[in-house]
Amino acid sequence: MSPLLPGRSKARALSVEELRDRSASLREALDEGGDLLDPTASARAREVSDKVDERTRLVGGRTVVALAGATGSGKSSLFNALVGEEVAQAGMRRPTTSTPTAAVWGEEPVGDLLDWLGVGRRHTVQGRDDLEGLVLLDLPDFDSRESANREEARRVLELVDVFVWVTDPQKYADAVLHDEYVAVLREYGAVTIVVLNQADRLRGDGVARVTADLARLLERDGIPGSKVIATSTRTGEGIDALGERLHVAVAAADASRHRLGLDLADSARRLAPSVGEREVEVDRLGSGELVDALARAAGVPTVVAAVERDYLMQSAARTGWPLTRWVQGLRAAPLKRLRLDRAEAGITDADVRAVLGRSSIPPPTRSARAAVDLAARRLGEHAGQGLPTRWADAVADAAAPYDERLADELDQSVLRTSLRGRDPLWWGLLGALQLLLAAAAVVGLLWLVVIAVAGWLQLPELPTYDIGPFATPFVLLVGGLLGGLLVAGLGRVMARAGARRRGAAADKRLREAIREVADRVVVEPVRAVLARHRRAREAVARAHAR
16 A cells, blocks of 8 residues: 555555665676576666665655656646745746756755755755655656656656656646656556646536546556545645645655665566576486487497407407417407507596597597487477576577587596406406316327327337226317317307496496586586576565565
């Protein structure tokens, strides 16, 4: 309800501390939102925040009331009638009022306040103790031919505590005035007084009909429940009623805080469409499609295949027939060809970049890059759901598609990932068994050679300790060779299973490393934009709280 009407309940005016807190919240919203907020609403909000900070720094209990209206409405004459003497120049020549004039009631210093208002013409009013604390301003005409006058009226009207909109029977229904000036005050009905001046021009029930029609137009403009005061500076009609209304405003001593609170609420309301109602949860946005696409772009399938081949080669080198193991050394090591053999390089994680630089993993194909771009765009679209366009675009930009930085991060994550595990126990067991079987075959062969040489030299026959129908040397030779083949075959079977397990373990570690890259390079920037939006949204809500 209006704080200007006696005997009515009204909304509580905010305290100075509350005004400052909400102004700080509004400024926080502007700082967090920046260029992602509507520029017009942001500019207005910053002006209001500055005004609140400046107005609350001015000490004293002054109430600033402005008489505003169109040329010819008689507001300067009304100003003089309220003051009780000719202070403002009144006349029919347009424009009549070019600069604000201030009338001050009371002895409390008012220089700083008027300097802030930018009002140079000042007059101290003697008498009427009931209006002590009032600063009454006569503003330039809203419809002045001089644009400077119109801008001055708008400027001062932004700073005052109470509006007194003065109109007359001839212009009270003027569409331009209602659409351009009155309608903009719809948020300030609680601190607006409407005066129908020059009521002496109306005859009979004309005053009642025109005031009723004006009240209807005000309700259409968004200022319902307005009580229009009919005045006449010629007859004195309504002057006391208007003075009583001003007395109520001065006595309450809270009109300025009402106005500032309304300004803050209006600014926050204008900013509200620039932020959404909530933010999407992004804790798991870095998994799924994005990680799969990044893993493909980073060459994880190629690396996993190399890990499996490397495991098979190591198994063959450790469990194959000892006399042919050297063949494995002639084959290029899969991980070494990709420059991923950290064990041979002998470096730590901190040395990876300096020593190895980049890997030799083939660059991603066009389809792999396109898959990353698509996954990043989908992530941005999902994270931007429900956000205004500017915020949604910022989220989409934060979810950057595949670029050189991301490619380098992925490559380094692969380089830093350990691709080998501990040597399996069975390598040592089968390797030792192979050595034993190879030794048996060698002993058997040498034994047979010795027997053959002895027979050729017609030396005494050497004992062979036959095993059934087979001589022991033959058993050692054939058993060693066949056993070696069987152990090698068993080793290959076990190596295939082990290679799959090691490949799966490497794939898991690589994907975890890539998930960290996705979170740091792609998801974290998105999360930062959403966190910024949340802070701006919450700050707007605090500034708008009633």
